Amino acid sequence: MAYFYDHLMRHVNYHRWALYISELFSFAEGERVARVLELACGTGNLLLELAQAGYKVCGLDLSYEMAREAAARLHKFKLESEKKSNHPLPFAPCAWRGDMQNFAVAAPVDAVICLYDSFNYCAEPERARRLLNCAAAAVRRGGLFIFDVCTEHNCRRNFGNYYERESYLEVSYIRRAYFKPLRKIQVNEFFITDDFSRGPTLYERHEQRIYSLREIEAMLDPQQWVLAGRFDGMSRRPGTEKSDRVHFVLKRI
Template sequence: MSDFVNPYTKFAYAYDVMMENVDYVRWAEYVDDLFALYNYHPKRVLNIACGTGSIDILLAQKGYEMFGIDLAFEMLALAKKKAERRGVKLNLWQQDMRELTVSKPFDAILCLYDSINYMTTEKDLKTVFIRASEALVPKGMFIFDVTTERNIIKHFHMKTFAESNKDFSYIWKNLYVPKDKLCKTILTFFLKEGDCYKKYDEYHVQKIFSVDQVKDLLNEAGFKLLSSFDAFTFNKCGRSSDRINFTAVKKT
């Protein structure tokens, strides 16, 4: 028998091991390059859905004053520990991106690694965009990415991944529902607790949005879209894109 828990509550403890193939250095450099591309020099940067803080730490080391929010307290706790070990200051707090409120506006906001896809309705996505706009200075920059239907079908649909080591094991099952544009995932973890392993399940759902949907909602939320690039490049996105990076600027 297993316990169902909220997304990223148990995933947090395995996250960095499971994502060790992710090139966070490249990702941080790409964000830095996007700022440079538009001759924008932000100081205070907020990362919404910051996770365990890997990108935040790298950007802080580049001189940005980094802030981060995440819905999962467990992810934030790990981010804090990682930052302390590296001697980096991160300003972190727990918050739902749909309820983002800040006491002082930011120069730039990030939302990376398809965190946006966790918004499963246009209403929720528009709410996030509005909250981001309200949390930015005039002409502040918003950088985020989305995973694409091509990526989900090619790499995840009807696929199961599994791994085992001394501290945990996991089984990762995926199903894409084309008519709903939803990728449904069940992550089963076996975590070592004392002398035993306990089973936990997490249910994750991600929504695929078209480029036109994103553009329209950004405009309605008060943003001007600057670019929609094939991720990690400065090339316009297309049908072969697995990940699309959007850069937008607050209109006023």
């Protein structure tokens, strides 16, 4: 999917999202947020926005192809900025392949972020707890972990029975999405065909676990995190089960 991911996401305003996230950074205590790690960074769209805004960014993604796109995007940014300013960047933005449920960093960052429903890729609460523990180990005291989740309301209303057929360059894909209410699983299936070679149709299946907001709050270890905010979409209104997307802002104790 990495090949056409940006096309699939063309409706997303990453610039606006990055502005929103940087506003949420004001919840951090102590030094101003400068070093940011994005988990499940995809092709690096948001990382690039944050890098352009002056943050020292790095990212990881489980998919090698996604991480490679992100790394290439950040490297291009580095070369262009150095050419423009005639100075080496003080920090090389980077992305690598890694599992957000099992990672560690050499030096703590000011903020960890995990966006666009990526938290929902934790198939069981135990995995989500592992993610929260890894993030807690990666963030300095007073730093933040910001993530968003997709609600059941959004799944039922917009992706309960969804079908899309699209072409991008020489690739065509069909996307089928449906929600499994008993297991609380949102399924996205992609059937991908290379129109040029007319080779076999590739199948990619994504399963996301939809947690209630209460379930997520119950996962937070009070010795690690304080819930600083729970917001509806990209606003400061309280996030509820009726929101489509809820941003959680956790502060490291």
